[in-house]
Amino acid sequence: MITQAPKGTKDIFGSEIPVWQNIESKMRELCKNYGIDEIRTPIFEHTELFLRSVGDTTDIVQKEMYTFNDKGNRSITLRPESTAGVARAYIEHGMHNNAQPTKLFYIAPTFRYENTQAGRQRQFHQFGVEMFGSYSAALDAEAISVAHELIKSLGIKSVELRINSLGNNESRAVYNKTLREFLGKNISSLCPECRERYEKNPLRVLDCKVEKCKTIIDGAPSVLDCLGEECKNHFEMLKKILTEMGIEYVVDPMIVRGLDYYTRTVFEFVTSTIGAQGTVCGGGRYDNLVEQCGGQSTGAVGFGLGMERLIMTLEAQNGKEEFKPFRHLYLGSIGETGFIKAQAITYNLRRKGIKAECDTVGRSVKAQMKYANKIGAMYSAIIGDDEAANNKISLKNMETGETNEISIDDIYEKLLEII
């Protein structure tokens, strides 16, 4: 029990680390070019924040949050997404006083109490970008282009971009009314859940996977037909910019998203290569969120991208990437004098920036060489009484087997040349 990680959590270590670090550094590099700064918000927030932002009728809030009372009897929730926390920080630190737009990114563990399956864990990691301070579709396009460029630069080909617009408050009200009228005619044929959705949030019905509902939905009016003039223009502008950028997309009026704060643009990057959970990245515009959380009315857009799903997609396409160990030296030893000297020389090499290892177990020379081979050392050397006395060691190239006698004093310069 105690030797097993909790359900839905995973240790990331060993050969996975280089994969993660590689992707993370690409994210950081890309964000630098976009002027997006990193933000690290707390892993937990006041529960109230998520109720207000994500929406208390959503599945996330109703059944998927890790919520508990702390010892001061405050209701605390492990973040089920990061946008709310970032918006909170934006308000709390008066970031609207900065040059706008304010653009932020994060790579953060995120928690949802769900049943696990392929591409779904209880603790997972999101790379996300949030941009505040503009109502223009140009900001939507900029956000989308970050995710698109990241996916493209990793060489992923199987991911498709889908976009939709849910409209602003007015458009949404019109659509909800239209949709209710339409669904009302067929309400008795809908599944029980959809009947409930019909009352609370008819948009959700569009998402239903039940066959009966699907056939009804097929004839449903499209959100896009109910958009007001401004929302329509906004969506058209987004499409124009994306097209000009050369970013391919598909308009999918069925994209609804499970968080209540979205307005106008919503989008997903989807793949069919990693099982049923194919949404690698999802996001959209949320013009009401900052105000809802107690700030000024602020146009904003963002997305969350699942690290695990991104890696799965990458590996489904290319297999697991092999990262070679750094080129380095193994400095073996024999006898007490050599053993002690080896420790000190290794220490000094490391201080100077060279990767080096030595025996800290007390193994035989043979076993030390075996070890050197196993860890992929580029060069090896053994230091014993003779070497210590003559101040010389023979440096062995582990690939070719060639040896080279050098002075111990020159070891650093020599290694600098070849490693």
Next chain:
RNA sequence: GUGGGUAUGGCGCAGUUGGUUAGCGCGCCAGAUUGUGGCUCUGGAGGCCGUGGGUUCGAAUCCCACUAUCCACCCCA
């Protein structure tokens, strides 16, 4: 929350119709004449066969429950 598959040393797997000290491959550790790796050979360590009940003279092997895991529904990243 629901449904199906799986659960044997670090990893991947065998374990015949229930029968004596549970095997194999890889990995790990050590040796093959005294101070040198990758190949080969030899030896060794490591498992209350997911947990708890039950059936039986006897269970890894049959039954039940629970837990975990995989996949799917739901929802989302």
